[in-house]
Amino acid sequence: MRTDLFIMALVAVLLSIVLGQLGFFDAARLTKGLQNMGILTWEMLPPDASVLPVAGEALWETVQMSFAGTMLGFLVSLPLSVLGTRHLFSAPVSNLSRLIAAGIRTVPVLLWAILFVILVGLGPLAGTLGVAAYTVGYLAKIYAELFEGTDPEIVEAVRGTGASRLHLVRFVVLPEGANAILTQLLFMLEYNIRASSILGFVGAGGVGFVMQVYLQTLEYRRLATVLLLILVVVLIMDGLSAWMRRRFLLTPQS
Amino acid sequence: MDSTDLALRAEGICFAYRGEEWVLKDISLSVPRGKATMIMGPSGSGKTTLMKVLAGILCPQRGRLEALSQEVGKRTRRSLYSLIGYIPQQLGLVRNLTSLENVLMGALGRCGHGKVMLGLFPRHEVEQAQAALDLMGIGDKSSEKVFRLSGGQRQRVAIARTLLQRPRVVLADEFVSDLDLALAAEILRLMRQVAEREQMTFVANMHEPQLVREFADQVLILDHGQIVRRFPTDGSQERSPSEVLQ
Numbered sequence: 312m313r314t315d316l317f318i319m320a321l322v323a324v325l326l327s328i329v330l331g332q333l334g335f336f337d338a339a340r341l342t343k344g345l346q347n348m349g350i351l352t353w354e355m356l357p358p359d360a361s362v363l364p365v366a367g368e369a370l371w372e373t374v375q376m377s378f379a380g381t382m383l384g385f386l387v388s389l390p391l392s393v394l395g396t397r398h399l400f401s402a403p404v405s406n407l408s409r410l411i412a413a414g415i416r417t418v419p420v421l422l423w424a425i426l427f428v429i430l431v432g433l434g435p436l437a438g439t440l441g442v443a444a445y446t447v448g449y450l451a452k453i454y455a456e457l458f459e460g461t462d463p464e465i466v467e468a469v470r471g472t473g474a475s476r477l478h479l480v481r482f483v484v485l486p487e488g489a490n491a492i493l494t495q496l497l498f499m500l501e502y503n504i505r506a507s508s509i510l511g512f513v514g515a516g517g518v519g520f521v522m523q524v525y526l527q528t529l530e531y532r533r534l535a536t537v538l539l540l541i542l543v544v545v546l547i548m549d550g551l552s553a554w555m556r557r558r559f560l561l562t563p564q565s
Numbered sequence: 566m567d568s569t570d571l572a573l574r575a576e577g578i579c580f581a582y583r584g585e586e587w588v589l590k591d592i593s594l595s596v597p598r599g600k601a602t603m604i605m606g607p608s609g610s611g612k613t614t615l616m617k618v619l620a621g622i623l624c625p626q627r628g629r630l631e632a633l634s635q636e637v638g639k640r641t642r643r644s645l646y647s648l649i650g651y652i653p654q655q656l657g658l659v660r661n662l663t664s665l666e667n668v669l670m671g672a673l674g675r676c677g678h679g680k681v682m683l684g685l686f687p688r689h690e691v692e693q694a695q696a697a698l699d700l701m702g703i704g705d706k707s708s709e710k711v712f713r714l715s716g717g718q719r720q721r722v723a724i725a726r727t728l729l730q731r732p733r734v735v736l737a738d739e740f741v742s743d744l745d746l747a748l749a750a751e752i753l754r755l756m757r758q759v760a761e762r763e764q765m766t767f768v769a770n771m772h773e774p775q776l777v778r779e780f781a782d783q784v785l786i787l788d789h790g791q792i793v794r795r796f797p798t799d800g801s802q803e804r805s806p807s808e809v810l811q
């Protein structure tokens with residue numbers, strides 16, 4: 312009990328030191344920031360609806376990029392994570408697979424987009440590939456850990472019938488993990504839709520380019536329209552994935 | 566007894582989970598072919614551990630194990646898998662698959678990687694899986710997902726899976742504990758018929774003295790990782806299991 316308290320106190324002290332170093336106790340700067348925020352908000356109102364067609368079209372491209380990128384990344388991450396499952400494959404194989412996933416994960420999505428712009432040129436193709444790469448890195452890790460957590464008794468029982476490793480993946484690991492596989496995939500899709508709106512900043516297609524133009528030309532009322540539109544899409548996605556979960560996740564938590 | 570008459574033979578088996586104390590201490594046993602051997606013992610005495618060692622899932626640190634006249638080692642374990650059926654204490658059913666699909670897992674060892682990978686099993690296997698469920702009295706539950714079944718129904722799915730596997734030896738860990746006595750006895754009677762017809766050997770952990778008395782040809786009592794009593798005692802048949810278990 313006493314060590315718990317000690318650790319909490321230590322974390323609190325550490326946090327305040329870091330916050331101080333980051334400028335959080337600079338009152339003058341913070342009040343100025345608040346004032347600016349007021350001004351900015353004021354300049355965003357009312358949103359300029361005339362840009363709806365342009366913004367809508369660009370946002371649709373972002374949604375397409377995220378969907379295609381997420382699904383491509385998902386398809387690659389499945390075999391990669393199976394190979395990374397230590398219960399099924401020997402240490403060299405699973406470690407190599409995990410190393411690849413970790414390497415992919417090291418590169419942030421924006422950097423992936425820049426890389427693919429260099430490789431395949433400007434436009435949504437680069438953005439889609441960037442989203443896919445990022446998705447592979449993330450899902451491969453999550454799924455490998457999920458697969459490793461499969462109840463060993465089920466694996467033992469089915470392996471004991473003479474089933475092969477491929478059988479175990481198809482009939483034990485995937486069905487047992489189905490709920491979590493779907494949940495993580497939906498989470499990834501939601502995340503990618505939000506995250507990939509930035510990709511247009513580096514010329515990788517989608518709504519980011521429009522946002523960048525409005526930011527640089529100080530047209531904050533138009534920017535507000537774009538942000539609201541993104542909010543609508545994110546809300547729709549949330550609703551859609553909630554419905555998917557209700558519809559497909561039947562196993563009670565046990 | 567000639568060793569070819571033995572389904573399983575263990576000599577001086579010692580087992581410990583990683584870095585802990587011995588759970589099995591110097592276990593030696595012989596399981597005659599086509600007979601039913603039942604293991605009894607208090608909770609924590611090592612019954613499940615012994616079962617997993619016999620099934621080739623856990624590798625003992627000391628001792629020798631022979632299954633169907635073959636030495637069980639790292640290399641031979643795989644080839645023995647399809648000959649030895651194992652029903653774990655928690656049954657090891659895939660919760661998100663239907664009863665029928667779970668029973669079909671028993672046929673995977675002879676199904677290859679063709680259409681089966683799409684979930685399409687050969688028709689005769691599906692028919693036999695359905696027949697096994699019918700035999701267990703839950704034929705009407707074949708398309709129900711396992712997580713919707715009751716404990717006793719799940720146990721019967723696990724038994725049906727093992728029947729479809731058609732192993733030479735069945736190792737069952739408390740596999741009728743969720744059934745009432747009458748149903749448990751009925752299932753055991755069915756198992757005995759199958760065992761007699763196919764010369765199948767049967768080893769089970771069991772709590773219920775009445776069932777042990779009726780169905781066991783050999784009884785082993787385990788306590789603190791050691792076999793403390795066995796009936797009938799080696800060679801002499803003067804005391805049958807039913808006489809000793811009051």
Ligand SMILES: Nc1ncnc2c1ncn2[C@@H]1O[C@H](COP(=O)(O)OP(=O)(O)OP(=O)(O)O)[C@@H](O)[C@H]1O
Pocket residue numbers: 582583585588606607608609610611612613614615654
């Ligand atoms: N995976 C494990 N890791 C470490 N110790 C274990 C593990 N499984 C079992 N044990 C220990 O081994 C001993 C024997 O356990 P085992 O499961 O074989 O008992 P059991 O006779 O089957 O009991 P029950 O009748 O309750 O099922 C226990 O003391 C237990 O704590």
Ligand SMILES: [Mg+2]
Pocket residue numbers: 612613614654738
């Ligand atoms: Mg047990």
